[in-house]
Amino acid sequence: MNLRTLAGILLTLCLALLPLVAGSYWISVCVNVGLYALLGLSLNVILGQAGIFHMGHAAFYAVGAYTTAILNTLYQWPIFAAMPIAGAVAALVAMAVARPIIHLRGDYLLIVTIGIVEIVRIALLNDVGGYTGGSNGIFGIARPNFFGFKIVKTVHFYYLVWGMVAVSILLFYGLWRSRYGRALNYIKEDDVAAEGCGVHVTSYKLSAFVLGAFWAGMAGTLYAAQMTTITPESFNFMESVIIFAVVILSGGSILGVLVSAFLFIGLPELLREFSNARMLIFGLAMMLMMIWRPQGLLPPGPRRYHVAGGSSGPRDAAGGGAA
Amino acid sequence: MNIWKRILAGGALCAVALGLASPALAETIRLGLMCPLTGKWASEGQDMKNIVSLLVDETNAAGGINGKKVELVVEDDAGDPRTAALAAQKLAGAGVVAVIGTYGSAVTEASQNIIAEAGLVHVGTGSTSIRLTEKGLPLFFRTCPRDDAQGEAAAAAIVKGGFKKVALLHDKSSYAKGLADESRKALEKAGVEIVFYDALTPGERDYTAILTKLKAAAPDVVFFTGYYPETGMLLRQKKEMGWDVPMMGGDAANHQDLVKIAGAEAARGYFFISPPLPQDMDTQEARHFLEAYKARYQSVPVSVWAVVAGDAYKVVEAALAAGKTDPEDMAQWLKQLKDMPGLTGKLGFDEKGDRVGEFYRSYMVDEQGKFILLPQK
Numbered sequence: 181m182n183l184r185t186l187a188g189i190l191l192t193l194c195l196a197l198l199p200l201v202a203g204s205y206w207i208s209v210c211v212n213v214g215l216y217a218l219l220g221l222s223l224n225v226i227l228g229q230a231g232i233f234h235m236g237h238a239a240f241y242a243v244g245a246y247t248t249a250i251l252n253t254l255y256q257w258p259i260f261a262a263m264p265i266a267g268a269v270a271a272l273v274a275m276a277v278a279r280p281i282i283h284l285r286g287d288y289l290l291i292v293t294i295g296i297v298e299i300v301r302i303a304l305l306n307d308v309g310g311y312t313g314g315s316n317g318i319f320g321i322a323r324p325n326f327f328g329f330k331i332v333k334t335v336h337f338y339y340l341v342w343g344m345v346a347v348s349i350l351l352f353y354g355l356w357r358s359r360y361g362r363a364l365n366y367i368k369e370d371d372v373a374a375e376g377c378g379v380h381v382t383s384y385k386l387s388a389f390v391l392g393a394f395w396a397g398m399a400g401t402l403y404a405a406q407m408t409t410i411t412p413e414s415f416n417f418m419e420s421v422i423i424f425a426v427v428i429l430s431g432g433s434i435l436g437v438l439v440s441a442f443l444f445i446g447l448p449e450l451l452r453e454f455s456n457a458r459m460l461i462f463g464l465a466m467m468l469m470m471i472w473r474p475q476g477l478l479p480p481g482p483r484r485y486h487v488a489g490g491s492s493g494p495r496d497a498a499g500g501g502a503a
Numbered sequence: 504m505n506i507w508k509r510i511l512a513g514g515a516l517c518a519v520a521l522g523l524a525s526p527a528l529a530e531t532i533r534l535g536l537m538c539p540l541t542g543k544w545a546s547e548g549q550d551m552k553n554i555v556s557l558l559v560d561e562t563n564a565a566g567g568i569n570g571k572k573v574e575l576v577v578e579d580d581a582g583d584p585r586t587a588a589l590a591a592q593k594l595a596g597a598g599v600v601a602v603i604g605t606y607g608s609a610v611t612e613a614s615q616n617i618i619a620e621a622g623l624v625h626v627g628t629g630s631t632s633i634r635l636t637e638k639g640l641p642l643f644f645r646t647c648p649r650d651d652a653q654g655e656a657a658a659a660a661i662v663k664g665g666f667k668k669v670a671l672l673h674d675k676s677s678y679a680k681g682l683a684d685e686s687r688k689a690l691e692k693a694g695v696e697i698v699f700y701d702a703l704t705p706g707e708r709d710y711t712a713i714l715t716k717l718k719a720a721a722p723d724v725v726f727f728t729g730y731y732p733e734t735g736m737l738l739r740q741k742k743e744m745g746w747d748v749p750m751m752g753g754d755a756a757n758h759q760d761l762v763k764i765a766g767a768e769a770a771r772g773y774f775f776i777s778p779p780l781p782q783d784m785d786t787q788e789a790r791h792f793l794e795a796y797k798a799r800y801q802s803v804p805v806s807v808w809a810v811v812a813g814d815a816y817k818v819v820e821a822a823l824a825a826g827k828t829d830p831e832d833m834a835q836w837l838k839q840l841k842d843m844p845g846l847t848g849k850l851g852f853d854e855k856g857d858r859v860g861e862f863y864r865s866y867m868v869d870e871q872g873k874f875i876l877l878p879q880k
Contacts, residue, residue: 205593212589302704305675315677316632317609334592407588408616411609411677414584449589452579459541 184481188435195342199335208334209449214341215403217441220426221348221434222395227424228432229361230388231368233286236293237423239300240270240393242415244400246304249318249410250311259324263401270397271390273300278389282382297420304412317411324405337406344402348395349434356434362483364388429469431476439477443469531574532567532823534559535594535623537604537614538812539582546760547606550809551628552577553800555603555816561795568823580605584613595621600828603815606808608632608677615643624822624830624837626815629808631754632677636855642834644856646814646845648778648863650678653753654685656776656863660751661686661724662693670699670722672713674729682728682753698722705733710740718746730755734773735764742769751775757866757874759805767872774867774877778807778847783866783876788844807847814845818852 199207223237244266251257251265281292307314324331324340331340355361363384366374375381404410426444430436448462469477536555539548559575567573576597580587587605591614594602601624605611611630618625619640627635627645631653636643661669669690673683680702687697699720703713714737717725725741725748727734734756741750742765754777762770781789781796782803792813796804804810818837827833834856841851841859848862865877 203596205589205596208589208592212585315609315675315680316634317677319612319634407584407613409584409612411584413609452593 184435191435191438192346199338204334207338209446211334211337211341211406213441213445214338214345215399215406216423216426216445217345217438218341218348218399218402219396219423220430220437220441221345221352222392222399223423223427224392224430224432224434224437225352225355225364225388225395226392227427228430228437229356229368230364230385232282232385232389233290234293234389234392235290235420235424236295236297236300237392237396238415238417238419239293239297240274240396241400241403241419241423242297242300242304242412243270243273243393244397245404245410245415246312246318246400247397248401248404249321252321252404253318254311259322259401259405260326263398266401267394267397270400271394274390274393275386278386282386282389294417294420297415297417301412301415301417304415312412315412317409317414319409321404321408321410323408331405337402341402341406344398345438352434356480360384425466429466429476431473431479433478433480436476436478436480443477531572532828533574533576533597533599534816534819535597535599535602535604536575536577536812537580537587537590537594537602538577539606539610540577540579542582544582544606547629547806547808548579548582550804550806551604551606551812554796554804554809554813557795557799558792558813558816558820562820568820569826573820580610580614582607582610584609587611587613588617590614591617594618595623599623600823600830601626601819601833603812603819604628605630608635608681611635615640619643622830624819624833626819628812628815632681636857640856642830644815644818644834644837644852644858646811646818646847646850646858647808649857650681651685653682653776653863654687655689657682657686657726657751657753658689658693658695660774660776660865661690661695661726664724664749666695666723666749668696668698668721668723670717670720670725671697671701672699672717672725672727672729673702674705674727674733675702676705676729678755679729679753683726686726686728703729703733703737705729708736710737711744714741714744714746718744718748722748724748725750726752728753728755731758731761732764735761735770738765738769738773742766749774754778754807754863757807759874762868762872767868767870770868770872771870772868774865776863776865778811778862779864779866779876780804780807780874781810781846783864783874784846784848786844786848789846792846810846814847814850817845818843818850 198210219237219241226232226234247266247269248259248262251262252259277296281289284292304312305315331337363379366379367381367384371381422444426440427437429440451461454461538551539545556575559573562568563572576594576599578590578593580590587610595617602618603626606629608630611627612635619642624642629647630645631647631650633649633651671683671687673679690697699717699722703710727737734752738750750773752775756775757777781793821843822833822836825836827836837852838854843850849860851859853859866874867877869875
């Protein structure tokens with residue numbers, strides 16, 4: 181635990197000071213890494229914590245990005261005002277599509293979630309209600325304005341995105357430590373036992389799903405504001421696969437998500453010099469990683485609780501489940 | 504623990520090293536090229552890279568531009584807007600004077616603002632969407648025509664062919680839908696009846712359902728505005744259905760793989776409009792280029808979109824040779840450019856940065872599956 185805290189502090193320092201040494205290109209690579217870290221963290225609640233096999237996360241990301249783009253270009257909403265709405269709309273969509281399917285197990289659910297991402301992409305292509313601009317997408321999205329400070333440069337986006345990641349980490353860490361987080365882990369390990377202990381499996385799963393979608397929607401806002409133009413092609417199935425792979429590779433811990441987001445987005449960029457062999461090298465690296473550490477890079481450690489005095493035995497027992 | 508720390512440390516070191524490692528040399532002129540070297544359009548990207556590097560080597564062998572050697576910086580955009588934004592960012596920081604590329608309108612659009620903010624001249628190649636030049640970016644040009652120009656050329660070809668009932672089919676991509684819409688406008692103006700207007704889903708293996716729907720509409724000609732893989736599938740399955748309606752296409756069908764996919768027999772009689780390939784042209788530039796290309800790569804360019812990247816290089820080279828090294832000057836010089844001989848015909852630009860002049864020609868597929876340029880009338 182101590183080592184992890186230290187690594188976390190070091191990582192934060194490195195990230196905060198990075199723009200001083202890196203060129204604008206590497207900063208923008210890091211903006212992308214941050215965006216995927218954010219998406220990875222949001223999917224981690226669903227996939228890493230609750231163990232719901234969900235491969236359609238790009239759908240909620242797209243809903244968030246499009247909500248922002250529509251609110252901004254048609255109704256002149258500022259980006260930050262559109263952000264919670266984008267999250268809420270993504271959460272609503274998640275609620276609507278997940279409610280009937282949440283009882284499905286493992287692979288079956290996975291197939292349905294793949295369907296969701298395709299439905300959203302094709303709906304966007306078909307210009308739903310004349311708002312999404314079809315295959316041309318939406319362009320001319322404004323840059324965000326942070327209390328009078330206009331966020332235009334890549335460095336500004338770097339701090340915006342990683343600031344958001346920092347806030348998310350704090351919130352998701354709190355979530356993991358809470359009773360709610362323990363219940364999700366319990367469901368992941370054994371949902372029958374969880375049900376038997378009085379955890380309402382369906383509502384917990386559904387709420388995890390909706391929460392993850394909310395966060396992905398807000399990540400979509402950041403993406404739309406950074407790119408200023410969005411097209412349905414940016415939210416295809418591959419995008420979902422990448423986010424899914426980020427979480428699987430991470431092993432399910434918060435630090436793991438950050439590291440694997442770096443590997444998934446940063447590594448292909450590092451290998452740019454190798455031109456068209458870079459995807460090959462990247463694929464090979466992924467395969468070696470899977471042989472090396474099939475449980476993921478950094479699986480979360482077992483939960484530990486300090487026993488104060490000697491009167492809190494039951495609390496200790498409640499956290500024992502997570503491996 | 505140790506493992507990921509080491510990876511992270513290595514990654515950070517590499518990042519710093521690469522970030523600092525690219526200051527421009529005074530003796531060379533650096534030019535950026537963005538192209539899809541990986542992903543679904545990798546063959547286009549590889550050709551773009553081959554063609555432009557061939558031309559760059561020719562320039563250098565002839566002593567460079569005003570005594571300065573040209574250095575080409577190639578970045579992969581993977582045919583994906585997000586990667587393209589990164590590639591553009593990388594080029595913007597690489598000390599280049601101008602950026603050429605890329606293939607795909609949405610991909611080009613994602614890079615446009617970044618290159619514009621860096622104050623560089625940007626010459627788009629295979630990006631025909633109208634709005635790219637309607638935004639009023641002063642440093643953006645393109646050596647390919649816009650969709651509306653092609654729509655009018657397609658309508659003219661249909662009218663000339665004497666077709667009365669047209670079925671329009673696109674694949675929902677920005678490009679194909681744009682072309683279908685522009686063609687519909689031009690055709691309606693010309694009084695030709697549109698009996699069918701719909702889209703198929705690209706990347707599928709079976710299009711018999713949409714072909715059956717098309718057949719029910721009984722058109723004189725089917726105009727599919729999408730890319731060559733789907734066109735090839737449509738032709739083959741149309742043949743298998745035993746339906747012999749003529750089919751035509753736009754310039755995205757201009758790829759030899761079309762015949763490989765459809766089979767020579769099914770492709771026979773298929774026609775499309777496109778800017779002509781160098782091997783079909785009789786100008787001196789085209790002949791010279793083709794010889795050099797054949798000598799180096801033992802093949803001929805298969806797609807016109809890669810060749811217009813060569814044209815993009817030609818205009819930038821000409822601007823530099825005229826001493827216009829400042830982006831603003833270069834843009835002004837390009838806007839007054841007219842009738843410069845290029846690989847795909849005469850080159851010139853208007854105020855918006857669009858290419859001017861007539862360059863659409865009709866092609867027909869013959870018995871051997873060869874693309875034959877129909878004589879210009």
